[in-house]
Amino acid sequence: MGAGESKKGADILQLFSPEEQQHIHKLFLHIVPNQSITEPFLKKYINNLFDLDSEVFHAICHCRVNEGHIKDKHVTEIQFSGFLAQCLKGTYSEKADIICLLSGRDAGFVPVKKLYQTVHSVVKSYLQISKSDAPCATWKSHATEEDIARLSSSFLSLNKFCEVGRGGEQTSQNEVDVRGGYKSQDEVEDWISKCHMFLKMFDRVFYHLFPVISKDSAHNITQSFMPTASCVDWKKTNTILDTLSISYINYHLPREHQSVWRLLYSNCLHGDSFAQLTRYVLGKGPNVLLVKDKDGYVFGAYVSDSWEIKPSFYGSEDCFLFSLKPEYGVYTVTGYNSNYIYFNQGQETMPNGLGLGGQLNYFGLWIDYTFNSGHSKAVPKCTTYGSPQLSKSPEFVVDSIEVWAVGPEKKKHDLDEDEEEKVSILDKDVGAKAILELAGRKQHSEGIRELEEEEAPMTEEMKKKMNTIPKMM
Incomplete structure (x- = not known):
């Protein structure tokens, strides 16, 4: 490792806490027993967690931080850390770089068809991962392949990111034409900056693949969408x-x-x-x-x-x-x-x-x-x-x-306070209300009460106060 690469490695590691650096080291040794990760070792580690295992290795080798530095497709621990930094802690631009590599970027452009496949794989993996979330156990529901495809198309049709429809045929509003077309990396970056739900799914999937972020920092990543x-x-x-x-x-x-x-x-x-x-x-x-x-x-x-x-x-x-x-x-x-x-x-x-x-x-x-x-x-x-x-x-x-x-059900005292706010001060003291009426002070708000509200019955206290008025006059 040269002096320049050593400085670059040190800069990358600074993005992670000491605890996270230990997690990265343990994960690296778990994936591969020797000095570098190769594609077979990574595919064996990913197994069935994510469909695009070969594409993930390609993204590790060619992501912005590692481009031109990987020799013979052998990834060192520092280079692996660089990919994790870009993938898990990166900016919109850096994450767009990863998504474009997963989608077969060529000469700066991504085929829409492959981009759809990436989105579909992320949604599918997220669905599988989230089944273990506690809220999911409280529902009797599932999702089909059609449901996954429908949400994936919906993500890509956001703000007309992809053209919708297939020629002159009758199609649903969010059906994305995945047969052709390309998107630039800048367009992908702009899209993910607006499609927050997909980006959260992406973060959850890659944190699950590579769980190196500290638990405190990962809370927002692992939070379930399900109530x-x-x-x-x-x-x-x-x-x-x-x-x-x-x-x-x-x-x-x-x-x-x-x-x-x-x-x-x-x-x-x-x-x-x-x-x-x-x-x-x-x-x-x-x-x-x-x-x-x-x-x-x-x-x-x-x-x-x-x-x-x-x-x-x-x-x-x-x-x-x-x-x-x-x-x-x-x-x-x-x-x-x-x-x-x-x-x-x-x-x-x-x-x-x-x-x-x-x-x-x-x-x-x-x-x-x-x-x-x-x-x-x-x-x-x-x-x-x-x-x-x-x-x-x-x-x-x-x-x-x-x-x-x-939302959480309101407790009884919260409901009582809400009702209290709706009650007029004169409703709380019907005696005072009667005195004002006898004195010729009309209540102008009375006419705008809700139609279904019934007039409060006259209480004994009100009758006594009304009987004292002639004596006072």
Whole structure:
């Protein structure tokens, strides 16, 4: 090793803590008993953990930090450390270099077909690794090869990174044309800087292959996308979601709502009834609504507020619509209007049902109070969420509906505090309220109370205070 290479090796090792340097040394000796790693030894070590074992060795030999320094395809411990630094602790640019090498980069360009194969292999390996995560044991779900392919295509179609569709044929929105085309490394770097979910999967897979990062630093890498499923008896019901779809939705939720999902309603468990749906979901906090139509399309919404019966739109800009089948997509608010959530029943002059986005009778997503029908109208896009038509046809027939509350369940004293904030000071002292009314001080806020709120009954204390007023006057 020359003086220049020694300095380079020292600079690389500085990226790792003393504990991590020990892990690298032990891993190196575990892979190979002599002074250098060769391809057969690496392939034997990787075994079935990752499909692209030959490509990984190629990336070790030709990554930015090692390019031109590997002799006779024998990798030293310092060179192995350089690859690990670039792969596990690198910048977007350095990780893009690894991904392009895994995908057969040639003269600075990557074939889209091979890039898709790399993404597919990462998603597949991530799925296998994550099965051991504790939250996964709380779900009765799985993922098929079609599910893996669908998510891989979705990642590559992000921001139209890859061309979508196949010539003039009818294709789904996120079907990536992998038959031809090339991408530059700069384009790959720009893509992974925006596709954070894939990059987290990549980090998890390569940390699993080469577990040298300290446990404290690896916490964010190993954190599961899956929430813990609660309040569900899988002997009595099932879910319309596959494992990757659960992960996809949960990844896009606010962080404070990612840890736990609690089943509130499932039509296969609670019956095909809007009244039953209303009974189980009202006032239960932020939630995820899932719909499967008779054509097999799966879509839904994240609802940031509790469902409440109201004759008008309400909610916040944290809500979003999403699609899961036949393609993945998340559609956040556009700012065009604030028609986030609508939930109403028993009205003769207003639509009765559940809706999100758009406008009355032209919702981005609508479930009618008859329960078995709905619509998704978006020509050209839903004005509130910018979403396309979520169902196969604008009018659809409901097959399945699920509602999951998300985030830790509020404790009783938290709920009491929330209710306390909604109560007027005069509601707390009805005697004072009566005195003001008799003194001619009208309560201007009374007229804007919620329609369903009943007037508080007159208490004995209030009657006594009212009887003392004539004597005081």
